[in-house]
Amino acid sequence: MNTITKKRSCAWLVTFLGVGLAACGADAGGEPTAELQERVDALARSGLVGVQAEFSGVDDRPVWAGAGAARVSPREPLTPTSRFRIGSTTKAFVATIALQLVEEGALSLDDSVDRWLPDLLRGTGQDGGHITLRQLLQQTSGLPDYVADHEAMMMAVSTEEELRALLLRAWTPAELVALAVAHEPVFPPGTSWSYSNTGYVVIGMMIERATGEPWDREVTERIIEPLALADTYAPGSDPSIAGPHAHGYMDLQLQDQSDPVDVTELDPTVLDAEGALVSTTADLDRFFRALLGGELLGPDLLAEMKTTTPIDEGPPGTEYGLGLVRFPLACGGAYWNHPGDVYGYHVRGGVTESGDRSATVAATGDGDLDAGSDALIVSALCP
Numbered sequence: 001m002n003t004i005t006k007k008r009s010c011a012w013l014v015t016f017l018g019v020g021l022a023a024c025g026a027d028a029g030g031e032p033t034a035e036l037q038e039r040v041d042a043l044a045r046s047g048l049v050g051v052q053a054e055f056s057g058v059d060d061r062p063v064w065a066g067a068g069a070a071r072v073s074p075r076e077p078l079t080p081t082s083r084f085r086i087g088s089t090t091k092a093f094v095a096t097i098a099l100q101l102v103e104e105g106a107l108s109l110d111d112s113v114d115r116w117l118p119d120l121l122r123g124t125g126q127d128g129g130h131i132t133l134r135q136l137l138q139q140t141s142g143l144p145d146y147v148a149d150h151e152a153m154m155m156a157v158s159t160e161e162e163l164r165a166l167l168l169r170a171w172t173p174a175e176l177v178a179l180a181v182a183h184e185p186v187f188p189p190g191t192s193w194s195y196s197n198t199g200y201v202v203i204g205m206m207i208e209r210a211t212g213e214p215w216d217r218e219v220t221e222r223i224i225e226p227l228a229l230a231d232t233y234a235p236g237s238d239p240s241i242a243g244p245h246a247h248g249y250m251d252l253q254l255q256d257q258s259d260p261v262d263v264t265e266l267d268p269t270v271l272d273a274e275g276a277l278v279s280t281t282a283d284l285d286r287f288f289r290a291l292l293g294g295e296l297l298g299p300d301l302l303a304e305m306k307t308t309t310p311i312d313e314g315p316p317g318t319e320y321g322l323g324l325v326r327f328p329l330a331c332g333g334a335y336w337n338h339p340g341d342v343y344g345y346h347v348r349g350g351v352t353e354s355g356d357r358s359a360t361v362a363a364t365g366d367g368d369l370d371a372g373s374d375a376l377i378v379s380a381l382c383p
Contacts, residue, residue, distance in 0.1 A: 001087050001147050001197055001275040001342045032065035039376040044068040047367030049249050049260070050078050054281035054360045055380045056289065062282065068364075070246045072260075083231055083245040083278050084362050085266070087340030089347045090277040091200050095137050095323020096291060097218045098203055099301045102133075106210045109134040109304070113202060116209040120174070120202070123181025131189045133206065136199040137322035138309060144183040145196045146176045150270060154343070160257050164265070167343075168239055171269045176201050193311050193320065197274040200323075204273025215273045227290055232279040235268045241278055248344020251366045260365065263344040275342050281360040288351045289358050291324075292336055306336070315374065331382035348373040350381060357381045 032040070036055065043051040050068035057063075064080040101107040113121050113128035113136070121128030126143070135141040157163045180198040187194065204215035211218055216234030224232050233242070241264060249260040268276040279287075290296055297305065308319035308326050317328035326334050327350060335350030346369045349360035359380035363369045 001271055001340075032063050035379060036063070036376070037065050037067075039372060039379060040065045041067045043361075043363065043367075043369065043372040043376065046369075046372060047365065048363045048369060049365035049367075050082075050246050051361070051363045051369075052078050052080075052082060052246070052281050053362075053376065053380075054080075054285045054358075056285055056358045057356070062285065064281065070244070072247070072249070072262075078246060079244060080282060081231055081244055081280055083241055083243055083280055084347075084364065085241070085248065085268075085271075085275075085342045085345040086277050086279045086284065086347050086362075087271070087275045087342035087345060088197070089279075089284065089338050089340035090271070090273065090275045091323045091340075092291065092338040093219050093223055093277060093287070094200055094203055094207070094215060094273045095305065096296050097207055097215065097222055098133065098137060099297055099305055099322065100222060101207065101210055102304075103298055103301045107133060107206065109137075111206070113206070116206045117202070120177060120205070121181055123178075124184050126181045126185060127189075133203070134322065135189055136203050138193075139195050139199060139311075139320055140190055140193050140309065141196065141199050142185040142187040142189050142191070142194065143196045143198045143202070144180040144186060145194075145198055146179040146201070147197045149179040154252075157252075158255050160254055160261065163252065163254065163261065163263075167263060167266045169270070170237060170267050171272070173201050173205050173272050176270070176272060177205075193309055195313065200274035201272045207273075216276070219277070223287065223296065227286055227295075229279070229283040229286060232277065232283040232287075234276060235278055237267060237269050239265045239267045245278075246345075246362070246364050248342075249365045250344050266343060271342060275340065281362055284347070284349060284360045284362075285358050288337060288349065288360075289355060292351045292353075293355045329381060330378045335377070335381055348377065350377055352381050357383075 044067035052066040055063045066078040070076045070078045070082050111133045113131045131141045207215045247264045250263050252261050305322045308321045311320050319326045329335050335352050337350040340347035346363045351358040359377045361373050
């Protein structure tokens with residue numbers, strides 16, 4: 001749920017605004033450099049509640065750094081295993097499943113939505129017969145974004161009770177799509193680029209129709225379990241986050257609440273295949289390194305995934321592939337990732353084209369993550 005904006009360390013302690021933050025793990029890697037730690041601290045000082053980052057270099061010794069808190073009241077520390085909602089970073093997982101099915105012949109990138117879901121896209125000028133899987137993956141379908149409607153609902157609530165009712169409302173994929181197709185298409189399919197979370201909800205439905213299994217089960221069996229991503233899971237309809245986790249916070253104008261509101265409890269059905277997964281910095285680091293390293297897709301389909309189109313969002317030179325985003329790297333070349341934002345949570349990161357360096361940054365709260373995350377990622381990815 002976003003637009004494009006953009007193994008653990010142990011035995012160390014940082015203090016931020018008087019809050020002790022400890023990190024420990026049995027399989028400790030290296031400690032963060034002073035520069036990397038200062039950049040994480042600076043991000044937290046920008047107004048974010050908590051910031052955590054995972055870095056992996058050529059020696060494959062992961063480093064974790066953090067600042068702020070996992071929870072404001074009662075205050076809880078962040079740790080390397082603090083889970084969080086990853087928002088639209090989910091799209092890279094779902095796109096990988098779709099391309100695996102293409103590789104197996106179960107789907108085709110040229111399949112229309114009507115081929116699998118006849119009459120789903122029938123609204124104000126919509127035509128599922130002319131929207132293909134490739135266009136959905138690359139955000140060139142012209143489908144309106146249902147998230148705009150849900151965000152309007154969020155902004156319309158005036159009390160915390162109304163907010164909780166909206167956050168805990170259950171949705172079906174068809175209901176989410178219906179929000180979108182009540183609007184005119186953004187453009188005719190394949191003629192331009194516009195970010196639409198709706199397209200990935202549709203992809204999830206196509207995956208289920210082609211396999212007979214829900215998209216989240218396919219992600220679990222094809223990616224999470226083979227890569228041993230122990231702290232990554234699809235929450236289904238459970239509004240809570242299992243295990244140690246960071247709480248999400250938003251600054252909302254409510255009549256009965258002036259402080260940032262804890263929005264951790266959220267029915268994930270409103271996110272579905274476009275943004276429902278929960279993970280950690282270490283697991284996301286592992287996933288993107290595996291994906292770019294060819295562990296999840298054959299060379300032809302990985303090359304297809306990295307076939308990009310220029311977009312007018314993000315830093316100049318940013319391009320969108322099939323569920324994967326290419327960002328220019330200041331020291332030359334580029335890095336790959338898919339950023340994620342969902343109420344109270346933000347994820348940024350990247351893996352170099354050579355796959356030898358990676359970084360994942362996660363934050364909570366409504367501070368400005370993008371202002372500092374680019375510099376942090378560059379400092380981690382550039383030798």
